[in-house]
Structures are given as C-alpha cells and as structure tokens.
Amino acid sequence: MNTMLRENDLSHVVDADRANVWHHLMQHKAFETGEPRIIVEGKGMRVWDQHGKEHIDAVSGGVWTVNVGYGRESIANAVRDQLIKLNYFAGSAGSIPGALFAEKLISKMPGLSRVYYCNSGSEANEKAFKMVRQIAQKRYGGKKHKVLYRERDYHGTTISCLSAGGQDERNAHYGPYTPGFVRVPHCLEYRAQWNLSGEEYGIAAANAIEEVILAEGPDTVGALCLEPVTAGGGVITPPPGYWERVQEICKKYDILLHIDEVVCGVGRTGTWFGYQHYGIKPDMVTMAKGVASGYAAIACLVTTEEVFDMFKDDASDPLNYFRDISTFGGCTAGPAAAIENMRIIEDENLLDNTVAMGERMMNNLNALADKHAVIGQVRGKGLFCGAELVADRATKEPAAEKMVQAVVADCMAQGVVIGATNRSIPGMNNTLCFSPALIATADDIDQITDAVDQALGRVFG
Ligand SMILES: Cc1ncc(COP(=O)(O)O)c(C=O)c1O
Numbered sequence: 001m002n003t004m005l006r007e008n009d010l011s012h013v014v015d016a017d018r019a020n021v022w023h024h025l026m027q028h029k030a031f032e033t034g035e036p037r038i039i040v041e042g043k044g045m046r047v048w049d050q051h052g053k054e055h056i057d058a059v060s061g062g063v064w065t066v067n068v069g070y071g072r073e074s075i076a077n078a079v080r081d082q083l084i085k086l087n088y089f090a091g092s093a094g095s096i097p098g099a100l101f102a103e104k105l106i107s108k109m110p111g112l113s114r115v116y117y118c119n120s121g122s123e124a125n126e127k128a129f130k131m132v133r134q135i136a137q138k139r140y141g142g143k144k145h146k147v148l149y150r151e152r153d154y155h156g157t158t159i160s161c162l163s164a165g166g167q168d169e170r171n172a173h174y175g176p177y178t179p180g181f182v183r184v185p186h187c188l189e190y191r192a193q194w195n196l197s198g199e200e201y202g203i204a205a206a207n208a209i210e211e212v213i214l215a216e217g218p219d220t221v222g223a224l225c226l227e228p229v230t231a232g233g234g235v236i237t238p239p240p241g242y243w244e245r246v247q248e249i250c251k252k253y254d255i256l257l258h259i260d261e262v263v264c265g266v267g268r269t270g271t272w273f274g275y276q277h278y279g280i281k282p283d284m285v286t287m288a289k290g291v292a293s294g295y296a297a298i299a300c301l302v303t304t305e306e307v308f309d310m311f312k313d314d315a316s317d318p319l320n321y322f323r324d325i326s327t328f329g330g331c332t333a334g335p336a337a338a339i340e341n342m343r344i345i346e347d348e349n350l351l352d353n354t355v356a357m358g359e360r361m362m363n364n365l366n367a368l369a370d371k372h373a374v375i376g377q378v379r380g381k382g383l384f385c386g387a388e389l390v391a392d393r394a395t396k397e398p399a400a401e402k403m404v405q406a407v408v409a410d411c412m413a414q415g416v417v418i419g420a421t422n423r424s425i426p427g428m429n430n431t432l433c434f435s436p437a438l439i440a441t442a443d444d445i446d447q448i449t450d451a452v453d454q455a456l457g458r459v460f461g
Contacts, residue, residue, distance in 0.1 A: 042070025122156025152233030228274030235386025298334025
C-alpha cells in the first residue's frame with residue numbers, strides 16, 4: 001500500500017460510509033458501535049484496509065471475482081484508452097472491443113458462437129430465461145417454457161433469478177416468485193439422498209432430474225439451468241457420471257442446457273470454463289465475475305448458432321428477434337478489460353497455475369482434515385475449494401453457522417480473508433470457501449491454510 005494512504009487518516013471516510021452507505025448482505029446494527037470495513041487498496045493477492053492492515057485475499061474480492069489479482073495496470077490502461085476513444089454506444093450497434101472479445105471468447109468455447117453482452121450474472125441469467133420463454137412462444141405455443149433449476153444452486157438476485165434459486169434462506173421473504181421455475185434435487189453425495197456411491201450416485205442424481213421432467217411433462221420443460229460446480233450452495237463438485245447423464249436427458253427431451261458459469265467461468269477451475277471438465281455441450285452459457293476480474297462490469301450470455309437462429313429465421317415476423325436491451329451492456333470498458341484479462345491468463349499460464357495451486361490447496365486442506373475432526377469433507381476443482389464443517393463426523397451434523405463464522409473472523413484477524421457459505425441453505429451454512437486469485441503462489445496457499453489450521457484449533461479446540 002502506498003505510504004500516503006497508510007499515513008492518511010480515513011476516519012472521515014469511515015464516518016461517511018457508516019452514515020450513508022447500505023452495505024450488501026450485512027446486518028447494520030453492529031456498525032452503530034463498530035466500524036464498517038473499508039478496503040482501500042489492492043496489489044496482487046493482497047488488500048489493505050482503512051487502518052493500513054494487510055490481508056491476503058483468499059476469496060478474490062469476497063465473491064470469487066478478481067481472478068488475475070489486484071493492481072493490473074495493463075487492464076487499467078486498456079480501459080482508459082478505450083474510454084477516451086469511445087466509452088459507450090447502445091448494443092444495437094457493435095464496438096471494436098465488443099467484436100474482438102467475442103471472437104476471442106468464442107475461440108475458447110467450441111460449439112458456441114454468439115455473445116450477448118450485459119452487466120451482471122443475474123442479468124445474463126434473466127436473458128437466458130427470456131430466450132427460453134420466447135422460443136416456447138414461437139415454436140411450442142408457449143407450452144415448453146419451464147426452467148428447471150437445482151436445489152442449492154444460485155443464479156442471481158432478481159426476483160426471477162431467485163425463483164430459479166435453490167437456496168431457501170436467500171430466497172426467504174422475497175416471494176411471490178415468478179411462475180415456471182421447477183426445482184430438481186442437488187447432487188452432493190456427502191449429503192446423499194440415495195444409498196449409492198460414485199458413478200452410481202451421479203447417475204441416480206441425474207435420473208432424479210428426469211423424474212421431475214416426466215412429472216412436469218417434457219413438453220412443458222424448455223431448459224435446465226445448472227452451475228457446473230455449485231458455488232455459494234457449498235462448493236459442490238458433481239459426482240462422476242452425473243454430467244454425461246444430464247446431457248443425455250436434455251437431448252432425449254429436447255431441453256436446452258444452460259450452464260451458469262458466473263463463478264466457474266474464465267479460469268477459476270483450471271479450464272476456461274467449468275463445463276469443459278465434463279465433455280458436455282451446453283446450448284447457453286452465462287458468465288460474469290471473472291470475465292474482467294472486476295476491473296469493469298461485464299457479463300455475457302453465449303449461445304450456439306442453433307439458439308441464435310431461432311431468433312432470426314423468420315424476418316417477416318416483426319416480433320421474431322430477441323427484443324431485449326441492456327443499457328450498460330453497451331459500455332466498452334467491459335470487453336476492453338476482458339480482452340486484457342484473457343491475455344494475462346494466457347501469457348502468464350494461469351490455467352496451469354490454477355491446476356497446480358488448486359492441487360496444493362486440496363492437499364493442504366485434506367491434511368487439515370486429518371488433524372481437525374470438524375472438517376467433514378473437502379471438495380474442489382482448481383482454485384475453487386470448500387471445506388464442509390461438521391459437529392460430528394459420524395452423524396455429519398453440520399457445524400453451527402456462528403462457529404463457521406468465528407473461523408472466518410479468526411482468519412480475518414490473522415490478515416487472511418476467507419469465505420463461508422452464509423444465509424443460503426437452512427441449517428447448512430457450514431462450508432468454508434477458498435477462491436484465491438489464479439496468480440496464487442505456493443507460499444500464498446500455505447499462508448492461507450496455515451491460518452485456517454490455527455483458526456480451527458482456536459474455535460473448535
Ligand atoms: C453461480 C452464480 N450465478 C449468478 C450470480 C449472480 O451474479 P451477479 O451478482 O453478478 O448478478 C452469482 C453471484 O454470486 C453466482 O454465484
């Protein structure tokens with residue numbers, strides 16, 4: 001952190017924040033006596049707060065976003081240059097960075113060919129839901145409009161995204177929900193619904209989706225929307241066999257497969273996209289957080305040419321195109337930042353680093369599980385890891401949320417920012433979350449897991 005900032009007194013900023021800012025996802029009573037946290041500066045893997053205290057950030061900006069790390073001048077320069085040339089024009093026209101990023105992105109996504117720009121993960125998912133409904137109107141008399149979503153998955157904050165949300169505490173109090181969204185069971189074998197394991201479990205969890213389709217009527221189901229690895233619902237890596245069977249089921253009933261890559265997209269799991277681990281072919285992919293690592297707001301909905309064609313094949317119908325707009329989807333800063341973000345990932349071999357450092361993190365967490373009985377299971381893919389905490393390993397009774405939060409707070413006091421599932425699944429907010437930037441070194445990973453080791457020792461004894 002630069003010395004000017006460290007020496008500056010930021011008490012006025014704290015007062016202004018406390019008086020006027022409504023923070024996301026926070027209960028504010030505590031700020032009447034305590035201070036809100038202000039993050040002032042970031043560089044690489046580290047951030048500094050209002051007191052100049054340094055933290056290593058194990059969650060990429062809190063919500064798995066800053067994939068290439070803080071303080072990237074080349075991204076700032078790319079955005080600055082683009083803003084001076086042309087900051088904005090509505091998305092009914094094209095832009096230079098918009099076209100070039102789309103080309104680059106599509107080169108990483110064989111089988112897909114069209115990029116629709118908007119500015120948040122929720123918005124991208126909403127657009128996919130709208131496409132499903134419009135296809136249903138045009139081709140199926142409105143009938144095939146339902147979207148299936150999975151218990152424990154999250155797709156965003158708007159009312160329709162919450163209606164497709166599998167996290168009951170997140171959804172609570174925001175009904176009535178949008179009709180047409182239908183829940184399917186989660187696929188977390190550790191919290192098994194079937195007395196099976198491995199591939200048999202994966203196939204059973206996928207077959208449970210088929211049962212829902214049959215109960216609803218396949219002619220009413222337009223799409224299935226899933227996270228490749230469930231994020232805020234507990235870092236749930238799918239069991240073997242699951243995705244292959246899911247793909248078969250979608251094909252069998254002519255259901256579009258919509259993969260929500262808002263967290264996994266652009267490197268987080270060690271491949272460009274999470275679905276690419278499983279050899280599946282989605283019809284629609286949504287992405288946001290890591291697309292420009294938070295240097296500018298950008299989200300994309302990417303589709304196949306087949307989906308795109310359904311919106312252009314009848315030019316004689318004045319309503320037969322995607323009648324949707326996103327004002328800020330026309331901001332050029334997003335794709336300008338995204339091009340440079342992708343170049344950094346390529347030139348610095350960050351996908352390889354993610355695989356290697358992800359393995360190290362999993363090994364370290366598994367070693368902690370040998371030492372701390374409170375760790376029930378460690379899960380993860382690339383630099384996207386979770387440790388589910390339990391009060392009792394035999395019964396798998398979840399650890400209390402306040403104890404899980406005490407571990408997070410202890411790490412914070414040590415200068416290590418980790419995350420935990422919170423207020424999402426009733427009684428099941430018990431998974432510690434780790435998603436450091438893809439630039440993490442072995443020392444960074446060890447520093448993070450050492451802090452967790454100490455915190456678990458202090459909180460659970
Ligand atoms: C899997 C997933 N989808 C969608 C969203 C919503 O993204 P946004 O907050 O950008 O609207 C999130 C946000 O955490 C997410 O985790």
